[in-house]
Amino acid sequence: MAEMNAKSPCDGLLPIAAGDVHLSEIPMTLMTSISPFKGQTAALSEALKAAHGMALPAPNRATGRDGARVVWIGREQVMLIGPEPAASLEAHGALTDQSDAWAVVRLYGEGAEDVLARLVPVDLRAAVFKRGHTVRTMLQHMSVSITRVGDSAFQIMAFRSMAKTLVHEVETAMKGVAARDAS
Amino acid sequence: MRITCPICGERDRREFYYVGDAVALSRPDPDDGDIAWDDYVHNRDNPAGVTRDLWYHEGGCGAWLVVTRNTVTHEVLQTELASDAKEAMA
Structure with a gap:
């Protein structure tokens, strides 16, 4: 049988740098979207806290830290990034593996x-x-999720099929900012 | 133009997709007859003034909204979740 190699979305494209700004790929990990069942939002938050130590984030918020995060990604939807989702969550929401x-x-x-x-x-x-x-x-024209993860650090998520466009758009802006800073 | 999404907050118009008249929330019963269905499917006013339209927050949270705005002044007068508007009609 052929040997299969896992290839990350930005393989061969990153890391890059321009001026003092860097763009790198965050290593692939488990990503699970969670949508609370109707009336189960509070119970889901409790289950998340008990299992993973992070509350369900409000709209426009993220909880957790590097390696284990819950990011709000839309109406009645969050993304658990890092941990394997606990079975206790399944009673309160719909879980979908989105890792790739x-x-x-x-x-x-x-x-x-x-x-x-x-x-x-x-x-x-x-x-x-x-x-x-x-x-x-x-x-630009791409739907993304952007989270501030540090004083001058952001996590950007885009659909995998858009990886090359994402890198191109950000790299073009990085070069523009670097050129302006240098002049 | 700026639209205030009830979930995300005030956002640029380009994040939103225009869908059409909010009459889509008032679907007639199947037995209401040709006139009601003709109105529902085809007949729209084109007012110079206040309109009530459905918008989709495509570039944001994915919510469907009812946006009340004035086509003369471009004022956005009110935004609400389409699900809330529909429940209020029940």
Whole structure:
């Protein structure tokens, strides 16, 4: 039988850097979307806390940390990133494995906000978009989820089929910001 | 134009997809007859003023919204979740 090799969405495309901004791929991990059943939101949050130590995030928020995160990704929907979902969650919501479906990258460095300001129609400056805040929005024409994971670090998720476009768009903005900083 | 999504907050218009008149929430019964169905499927007012339309927050949370706006001033007067609007009609 042929040997199969797992290939990450941004394989061969990342990491890249321009000026003091870096874009790298976050290593592939388990990703599970969770949609609470009707009337089960509070119970799901309790189950998440008991099993994984993270509450269900409110809209536009994320809970957890590197390696184990819950990110709000839409109406009545969150993404559990990292841990294997506990069986206790299944009583309160619909769980779907999405591990291979998303390209997940990390944009970091002093100018990261300036890069995103060229691409995203939402104010992501630290004064209003703090650590633990997340948005579902558009990066150029692409639907993305953006979460602030550090003082100058963002996690960006796009559909896997868009990985090359995502890298191209962000790289173009990174070069533009770097060129402006250099002049 | 800015639209305030009840879930996400105020967002740029380009995140939203325009669907059409919110009459889609008032689907007639199958037995209501040709006139009611003709109105529902085909007949739309085109007012210079306040309209009530369905929008989809495609680039955001994925919610369906009822947006009340003024086509003359471009003011967005009210936004609500389509599910809430439908429940309020029941």
